[in-house]
Every structure is written in structure tokens, then in C-alpha cells.
Amino acid sequence: MHEFSTPTISTPVPHVPDDLTLPQFFLDFPHPARPVRPQGVPCLIEDHSGRPIGFDELKYRCSGLANALSIKWNIGEGDVVCLFSPNHVDYPVSIWATHRIGAIVTPANPGYTADELVHQLSTTKAAVVLCFVEFLPTALAAAKVVGLSPDRIAVIEASASSPYKGKHETLSKLVEFGANKPPNYVERKLRPGEAKTKVAFYCFSSGTTGKPKAVIIPHYSFTANILQTAAHYAITDPTVKKKHMNPGDVAVGVLPFFHIYGLVVVLHYMLFSGVTLVVVPKFNFTQFLESVTKYKITHLFLVPPQIVLLCKHPATKKHDLSRVKFVVSGAAPLSGELLTGLRKLLPDAAIGQGYGMTETCTTVAILGGRQSMSTPGAAGQIIPGVVARVVRPDGTLCKEGEQGELVVTGPSMALGYLNNEVATKESFVDGWVRTGDEVIIRNSEVFVVDRLKEIIKVKGFQVAPAELEGHLLLHPTVSDACVVGIPDDYAGEIPLAYVVLNEASSKRVAGKPTEGEKIKAELMKYVADNKIAYKRLAGGVVFTDAIPKNASGKILRRVLRDKAKKEHGGERARL
Structure with a gap:
């Protein structure tokens, strides 16, 4: 037996505290392996405005939001907060505030469709959604499906210069509300070793x-x-x-x-x-x-x-x-x-x-x-x-x-x-x-x-072929499907679908190329309308007579993947 450890790297791992939450580690504990930030050097800079955010402001906003989450919605130990937002200077604030009160963060892709967000909200049983203003309609649609009250969605504003004027709470107002109220929670000190099992993220x-x-x-x-x-x-x-x-x-x-x-x-x-x-x-x-x-x-x-x-x-x-x-x-x-x-x-x-x-x-x-x-x-x-x-x-x-x-x-x-x-x-x-x-x-x-896995990596994002196959199989023209990745210079890989048409659709396209192109376009739109952009069939749709499978019925994906790379790998489609 041969085991690789890291023989060429002599630096030992510093002590990892096993009794601290993430905000305690970042905001309260001066770990000896942490460099000292020079005076006047901000932690964050808001790109579009140039506004600097320092350590003290982060800590203040974190405490205020934590208290507001506790007061407004009674969020506490083991509850889940969904963070549905692109990058924002309040992203770490939202994370650490949630952790301060013992709750769990589930970060969601803001490009998700309502159906995709429903899966995440229902899987994690999220109790509150912190949502970037632009994606509020998606969050509201998903919340309705999972039975989450609209008043449990708070809005993250794009910037101070473009305030949200709707009926939902805003994160900034929550920070000020919580900062001006007596503490409604007691931050728990973890027992030795408890940080190894205390959940921070889904x-x-x-x-x-x-x-x-x-x-x-x-x-x-x-x-x-x-x-x-x-x-x-x-x-x-x-x-x-x-x-x-x-x-x-x-x-x-x-x-x-x-x-x-x-x-x-x-x-x-x-x-x-x-x-x-x-x-x-x-x-x-x-x-x-x-x-x-x-x-x-x-x-x-x-x-x-x-x-x-x-x-x-x-x-x-x-x-x-x-x-x-x-x-x-x-x-x-x-x-x-x-x-x-x-x-x-x-x-x-x-x-x-x-x-x-x-x-x-x-x-x-x-x-x-x-x-x-x-x-x-x-x-x-x-x-x-x-x-x-x-x-x-x-x-x-x-x-x-x-x-x-x-x-x-x-x-x-x-x-x-x-x-x-x-x-x-x-x-x-x-x-x-x-x-x-x-x-x-x-x-x-x-x-x-x-x-070895069948995952397709599109621009670094993971795409499960089975998810797209399951979706395609719901379309009335499709009797079987297999999705594989093909190389692409820009995206790394892009999804291509091999599709077996049902009998009626096969007769419809027989000898009629234009009908076949119509169905291909229809299938690509069907996926595009229901999936986030990187999951779309940018590699196209190919009709085939049968999907190769082994004796137990498992798709022989490597066969089609190799075929796709050989026949379609040079087309270099673009998302």
C-alpha cells in the first residue's frame, strides 16, 4: 500500500480551534497565523462606488443583523437562512450574523429559476430568505410553492443610492433596527470539539x-x-x-x-x-x-x-x-x-x-x-x-x-x-x-x-446530466435521452443532448429536415426556459435511434461522450 501525504511540504498546519464559530474566529479571535491588517486598509471595497468597508463596520452590521433576525423571526439554533444574492459587501455580514445566533446559511445561485430555488428551500427547510432586490420575484414565487410567508423575505439593496421602496424589510434597516434594540440572543460558546459537528453551511x-x-x-x-x-x-x-x-x-x-x-x-x-x-x-x-x-x-x-x-x-x-x-x-x-x-x-x-x-x-x-x-x-x-x-x-x-x-x-x-x-x-x-x-x-x-463522475463542468459550474435528462423526458416528443459534455474553448464544456424521439415525432421528422430542426429548437428552448443559463443545451440536440445501455439498464455514457467529442467537439458553440 502506498499513501501520499505531503512529503515535500514541511510547514505544519496551525492549530485549528474546535470551539469557535466562523464569526467568532473572524471577528473575535486573534489567531497567531493571521497577519495584522495595516491601519486604514479596508476589508472590502464596493466596486461600483469605491466605498471602503472596515473591520469595525463589518462587526457592527453583523451584530445588528443578528439581533434583528432573532427579534423579527425568532431565528436561532439550527434554523436555516437562505442567502439569494450575487456578490455584495453585506454577503459576509449576512453569513456571520446568521452564525452568531446559531443558525445555518445556505447560499443560493441568484441565477436560479423559481423551480431550482424551490428545491434548495425545501431541501434545507429555510426559515428566512435574504434576497437581492433584482431577484425578489423569483424568491417570492419559490417561497409561495414551499409555503414560506412573503414577510420572511428581506431585501438586499443594490446600493445606498438606489433604496428599495417596496413593502419588504431591507437588510440595512434590519441592521439599524437590531443595533438599537437590547440583545435578544445569547451567543453560545461551543464546547471543545463541537465546531467539528456544528453545521455552518448547506x-x-x-x-x-x-x-x-x-x-x-x-x-x-x-x-x-x-x-x-x-x-x-x-x-x-x-x-x-x-x-x-x-x-x-x-x-x-x-x-x-x-x-x-x-x-x-x-x-x-x-x-x-x-x-x-x-x-x-x-x-x-x-x-x-x-x-x-x-x-x-x-x-x-x-x-x-x-x-x-x-x-x-x-x-x-x-x-x-x-x-x-x-x-x-x-x-x-x-x-x-x-x-x-x-x-x-x-x-x-x-x-x-x-x-x-x-x-x-x-x-x-x-x-x-x-x-x-x-x-x-x-x-x-x-x-x-x-x-x-x-x-x-x-x-x-x-x-x-x-x-x-x-x-x-x-x-x-x-x-x-x-x-x-x-x-x-x-x-x-x-x-x-x-x-x-x-x-x-x-x-x-x-x-x-x-x-470518473459524469458531471459536466460549464464555466466551473457543475451540471448533472441526469437532471437535464429527467427534464427532457418530460417533454412530449422525447422517449429517451442522454446528456454529455463536449469541449468548448470558452466554457470548458457545454451540454449536448442525444434524444430518442417517440414514434409520432419520428414519423413527423422522417425525410423532413426542417421539422427536425423545429423540434431541436423546441427542446433547447424547453430547457432554457426552465434551467439556469449554464445548464442550457449550448452543444445542441442530436437525434439518435437508441441510447446505449448495459444489461442492467445503466446508460453507457462514456460511449456517447466519446462519440460526441469526436463528432461535435470542434464546433465550439457559445453560451
């Missing part, structure tokens, strides 16, 4: 079957991953003269905070490191470039589609990127070609990739603390505290450099899936997480070869 992750699943993440796992990453980058080690990040640096917060990468690495780890985070609600490439220049941004956390634009869009040359010193790509593999292009664009920056999952509470591997560039093809160096195994199909352990499934453990692993014992037993085994990724490990660097 973060949704797509599995290989069905709808997204709620991953149970305790406070300890979240805190641990932050401290593991801090150790990886030696951010308080005085012997490391040239650090990748220092207090006073400026990072861009454009990746969505509802996604585990944005939530842990970008939002929380940057704040822990003493870096100022410029909060960008929505990605617009030219505006993004303007922000990089305006705020003298030093750290870029991106996904491959954004890097494609950075390397190829003509607007890039019109902006000063000279202060950028650190770029990490995550959520999906970055090609060697893009890595090389990025190096030409930013010759003095440290550039690399990161690898992690919602189930591992993010980072398993990332650009090394002493690397100026990742090894081409590597997803990063394994961080301190993570133990990795590469397993053959028969369950035996691989030797170094041999290909197999990556299985990991460490202090940041999630607890399992909410109310899904079958899926939990499949992915969480005796403290280890089966990643479903086929990898090779060399010198503590992870090289992802293929995904």
Missing part, C-alpha cells in the same frame, strides 16, 4: 444523479481550510521574504460567493490574509479590467472562461495590469495553452491552478507558496494537512505517478449530504472523500486526467 453541489445535493459543512472544516491555505503560503513566516500575498494587497472578488471557491478562497481567505477585497456583483469583462486598473488590484482569482478573455480580448491591451502579481484559476482545468498565454501577458506574476470540491470544503491543492508558475497540467500542490490516495478500480493503492481515482482526507472534509444517506455512503467513506476524479500525483502535485 452548500449545494451536483452529484452524478438527480438534482443538486446539500453538502453539510461544519464551522471547523471551514476554519481549517483557511488555516491550511495560510500555512501553505506561509503568510506569517518571517523567513519567507517574497510572499504571494501580504496585508494591504488588493484582490478582485468577482467569482460568485455562493460557489465554494468564491466563498472560502476569495471571500474568507483573502479577508483572513489582510488583503482588501473589491466586491464585484457581476462579471463584465471591460468593467472588470477597469476595476483592476482603478483599484490597483494585485490578486486575480478566476475561472478558465475569464482567462480566455484576458488572453484573447483586444480590450486587455488597453489596461494597465502591471500590479497583478498572483493569478489562480480554479473550478475547471486550465489548458497548457492558456497557462502559457497568461505568462506572456503577466510575465512577473505567480500563475497557477487550484483544485478542490464542495465536499472537501474547497482547497485540496493549489499553486505552491514558493512556485512562480504551476507545472503545466498540474492542478496545484497538495496543501498541508491533506492526505491523498490514488486508488485503482480494484481498491488497491497506486504507486506514485500511477493513474487512479483521487481519494482525500483532512481537517476540512464535509460531513456528508443532507438527508441523502445513499449518496453520502458513496462519496464519504470512513473520513475519506471520493473525488470521482482520475489523477496522477508527482512530487505532491495533482494532475487531473479525467473525471
Whole structure:
């Protein structure tokens, strides 16, 4: 048996407190591994206005909102608050306020349709929704279906300059209300070890079957991953003269905070490191470039589609990127070609990739603390505290450099899936997480070869084929379906559907190409009307006589995936 731990990384993991909630760790506890934020350096900057938000303001707003949630709706231990918003300077406030009163946060994608939000609200039994004003109609429609009263939805305003004038409570008014009332709750001090089981988040992750699943993440796992990453980058080690990040640096917060990468690495780890985070609600490439220049941004956390634009869009040359010193790509593999292009664009920056999952509470591997560039093809160096195994199909352990499934453990692993014992037993085994990724490990660097799972990664977002197949099968023209991913330069992968038409529809299109095109367009619209943008059938629809299956009826997805890559992989559709 051969086990990989992290033999090339000598930095030990700092002490991970097991009796603190996330806000206690961030707002109340001066951990020795945490750099001191220089006087006058804000925690956050609101991108569109330039408004700085300091530590004291964050703490004040957190306390006020916590008290208001307790007074207005009696939110407390074990209750769930859904945060349905794009990136916003009150995102951490909403999280920490919820945790202050012992409740759980479930971050939701603001691009969700009402049906998709219904699934998240009903799965988590959310008691309150904090909703960005633009998406209030979706939240109201979903709340009606799950029986959540409209007065349990509070509005997050776009900015102070555009106040909400409707009947719902606003987050800012709740903060002031709670700050001016006597405390209605007593913040609980956790018992030693309790942070390992005290739930902080229900973060949704797509599995290989069905709808997204709620991953149970305790406070300890979240805190641990932050401290593991801090150790990886030696951010308080005085012997490391040239650090990748220092207090006073400026990072861009454009990746969505509802996604585990944005939530842990970008939002929380940057704040822990003493870096100022410029909060960008929505990605617009030219505006993004303007922000990089305006705020003298030093750290870029991106996904491959954004890097494609950075390397190829003509607007890039019109902006000063000279202060950028650190770029990490995550959520999906970055090609060697893009890595090389990025190096030409930013010759003095440290550039690399990161690898992690919602189930591992993010980072398993990332650009090394002493690397100026990742090894081409590597997803990063394994961080301190993570133990990795590469397993053959028969369950035996691989030797170094041999290909197999990556299985990991460490202090940041999630607890399992909410109310899904079958899926939990499949992915969480005796403290280890089966990643479903086929990898090779060399010198503590992870090289992802293929995904054993059937997940499609579109712009870093997970798309479960079974969810789209189930939806297509409800359409009256479809008798069977299989959805696979095909390569795309911009999105990484895009969904393509193989569809078997029912008898009547088959007769309708026989010898009539225009009728076939009408049905294809109808099916693509059917998905687009009911699913978030990244789940749409951007790869198109292909009619087939039959979906290949094994003797037990399981779809032989790899057969169609290989066929699709061969026949359609070069078409490069765009979302």
C-alpha cells in the first residue's frame, strides 16, 4: 500500500480551534497565523462606488443583523437562512450574523429559476430568505410553492443610492433596527470539539444523479481550510521574504460567493490574509479590467472562461495590469495553452491552478507558496494537512505517478449530504472523500486526467446530466435521452443532448429536415426556459435511434461522450 501525504511540504498546519464559530474566529479571535491588517486598509471595497468597508463596520452590521433576525423571526439554533444574492459587501455580514445566533446559511445561485430555488428551500427547510432586490420575484414565487410567508423575505439593496421602496424589510434597516434594540440572543460558546459537528453551511453541489445535493459543512472544516491555505503560503513566516500575498494587497472578488471557491478562497481567505477585497456583483469583462486598473488590484482569482478573455480580448491591451502579481484559476482545468498565454501577458506574476470540491470544503491543492508558475497540467500542490490516495478500480493503492481515482482526507472534509444517506455512503467513506476524479500525483502535485463522475463542468459550474435528462423526458416528443459534455474553448464544456424521439415525432421528422430542426429548437428552448443559463443545451440536440445501455439498464455514457467529442467537439458553440 502506498499513501501520499505531503512529503515535500514541511510547514505544519496551525492549530485549528474546535470551539469557535466562523464569526467568532473572524471577528473575535486573534489567531497567531493571521497577519495584522495595516491601519486604514479596508476589508472590502464596493466596486461600483469605491466605498471602503472596515473591520469595525463589518462587526457592527453583523451584530445588528443578528439581533434583528432573532427579534423579527425568532431565528436561532439550527434554523436555516437562505442567502439569494450575487456578490455584495453585506454577503459576509449576512453569513456571520446568521452564525452568531446559531443558525445555518445556505447560499443560493441568484441565477436560479423559481423551480431550482424551490428545491434548495425545501431541501434545507429555510426559515428566512435574504434576497437581492433584482431577484425578489423569483424568491417570492419559490417561497409561495414551499409555503414560506412573503414577510420572511428581506431585501438586499443594490446600493445606498438606489433604496428599495417596496413593502419588504431591507437588510440595512434590519441592521439599524437590531443595533438599537437590547440583545435578544445569547451567543453560545461551543464546547471543545463541537465546531467539528456544528453545521455552518448547506452548500449545494451536483452529484452524478438527480438534482443538486446539500453538502453539510461544519464551522471547523471551514476554519481549517483557511488555516491550511495560510500555512501553505506561509503568510506569517518571517523567513519567507517574497510572499504571494501580504496585508494591504488588493484582490478582485468577482467569482460568485455562493460557489465554494468564491466563498472560502476569495471571500474568507483573502479577508483572513489582510488583503482588501473589491466586491464585484457581476462579471463584465471591460468593467472588470477597469476595476483592476482603478483599484490597483494585485490578486486575480478566476475561472478558465475569464482567462480566455484576458488572453484573447483586444480590450486587455488597453489596461494597465502591471500590479497583478498572483493569478489562480480554479473550478475547471486550465489548458497548457492558456497557462502559457497568461505568462506572456503577466510575465512577473505567480500563475497557477487550484483544485478542490464542495465536499472537501474547497482547497485540496493549489499553486505552491514558493512556485512562480504551476507545472503545466498540474492542478496545484497538495496543501498541508491533506492526505491523498490514488486508488485503482480494484481498491488497491497506486504507486506514485500511477493513474487512479483521487481519494482525500483532512481537517476540512464535509460531513456528508443532507438527508441523502445513499449518496453520502458513496462519496464519504470512513473520513475519506471520493473525488470521482482520475489523477496522477508527482512530487505532491495533482494532475487531473479525467473525471470518473459524469458531471459536466460549464464555466466551473457543475451540471448533472441526469437532471437535464429527467427534464427532457418530460417533454412530449422525447422517449429517451442522454446528456454529455463536449469541449468548448470558452466554457470548458457545454451540454449536448442525444434524444430518442417517440414514434409520432419520428414519423413527423422522417425525410423532413426542417421539422427536425423545429423540434431541436423546441427542446433547447424547453430547457432554457426552465434551467439556469449554464445548464442550457449550448452543444445542441442530436437525434439518435437508441441510447446505449448495459444489461442492467445503466446508460453507457462514456460511449456517447466519446462519440460526441469526436463528432461535435470542434464546433465550439457559445453560451
